[in-house]
Amino acid sequence: MSVTIDIAGLPVERITFAPSPLAELCMALHALSQPAHHPGLASWTTATAAALDRSLAERLLEAEFMWRSSFSDIFMAFAGVPGGTGRPAATLAEELDVLDRMDDERFVMAALEHCWLALYNEGGGPSPLRDPAARAKALEVAAARGPRQLEFSVRLLDDTAAMRVWLRRLLEDCDEAFFAETWQRIEAQQGADARHKTQVLRRKGLAAVLQEVSPALSVDEHHTVITADKMVNGSATATDPAAGRGLVFVPTHFGWPHLLVLHAPGWMPVVHYPLGSPGLPAPGSVELLQRRMEALAHPMRMQLCRSLARAPYTTSELATVYGITAPEVSRHLSALKKAGLLHTRRQGRYAQHQLDLAAVARIGSDFIEGILR
Structure with a gap:
């Protein structure tokens, strides 16, 4: 499984590295809502959550689905407003201004992305603002997700303008409560990383900079397709004149281990990559993870692992212990080794x-605890 980005004919000058305060605010909100995903941020999430005004905390719960389990594209508005610069703005206020320029239909489809995942790679679907069947489907999916999602979706569809004002005020209040101070601390490092990777791109080429961004990214030998190794299938093009020709890489301090690829139809593709975490190993490929899960799923290999976790064994020793033939043991060991x-x-x-x-x-x-118990 993978997400591919078509870059055939894209000039290297159209590949951009730049921080985005709005995208980083999304990741900060995600970390607050899912602290177990980000144990390295435990001190920040604990202190920030404890200091939140109760009213703000409750308002965040209303829109939490936009950053808790998926990441709404509205937080990368710079990539979804045709005719714009196609780059993140320097400040959160400027990025919110860009979001304000997004038309209502695109805003609603992005805000209700959790309702449209099945259509994500199929060019989207009819607008729930205009199509009664699409509206009914959106509300049905929202209701299945929970009462908060349903209430938010109804308000968004019934009075889009008011909800846009509500959301902007919510994000501005987050900025005042905690994000402005946080962004002030991390902006310089993100800017430095973006400048460094721009230099690597110019001096060493695309393949080299992709490896610095993430081991999960690669480019084919003809430099026509970038592939992101992810547990999802999708595709995007960086050369669509309607969406804007270009590809943007956005660093994040709060995102590890998430590598996000915006590949919505009609949007400029964006790669949101975590800055390196010292001491943390590079993530394995999805294919390697699948091989490992399949290797460990066999009951006999589970038993062999119990012995092999405690001490080294030869093939014949394991055959004797478990009452199976040496060739059988060899086949199981081969799967574990692969x-x-x-x-x-x-x-x-x-x-x-x-x-x-x-x-x-x-x-x-x-x-590990199970096999060593």
Whole structure:
């Protein structure tokens, strides 16, 4: 699975690196709503949540679905307003002004993105502002998500102008309550990262800068398609004259481990990438994760892992312990090794195998605790 971005014929000058205060506010709100996703931000999320005014906290809950489990495209408004610069603005107020220039239909479709995921890669669908069936479907999906989502969706569809004012005021109040101070601390580093990656792009080329952005990004040998290794399928083009020719990379302090790719029809594509976290290993590919999950799903391999987590064993030793043939053990060990979960070293005539606990730990502590219990 992957998201692809068509860049055939795109001049390198149209590939931009720039911070976005509005996009970063979205990630900060996500971290506040999902602190378990971001243990490295625990001190910030705890202190910020504790200091929030009760009224502001309650208002945030009303629109939480736009940043809790998915990330609404309205937070990258610069990519969705035809005729604009196609770049993030320097300040949150300027980016909110760009959002104000977005037409109502596009604003509503982006705000209700959670209702339209099935249509995300199919050119969108009819507007719920004009089409009764689309409105009914949007409200049906919103109701299934919860009463807050339904109430917000009804208000948005019934009085779009008032809800746009409400949302802008909410984001401005977040800026006053906590984000302005936070952005002041991190803006310089994000700007420096954007300038550095721009220089890498110019001096070493696209492939080199993509590897610096994330190991999950790659470009084909002809430099026509960028691929993002993600557990979702999608496609976008950076050369659509209607949306605007260009590709924007936006750094984030609050986003790790999320790598977001805006690939909505009619929008300029955007890659929202986390700044590197020292000491944290690079994320494995989706294909590698799938191989590891499949390797560990077999009950016999689970049992073998129990022994291999404690000490090195030879193939014949494992065959004796578990009452199966040596060729069967070899097949199971081969699957674990292909998944990168096994160390093998030779001791004279014998090969000893042991589980790579560091690799397994990245899958989850419950598995390790289970096999070591």
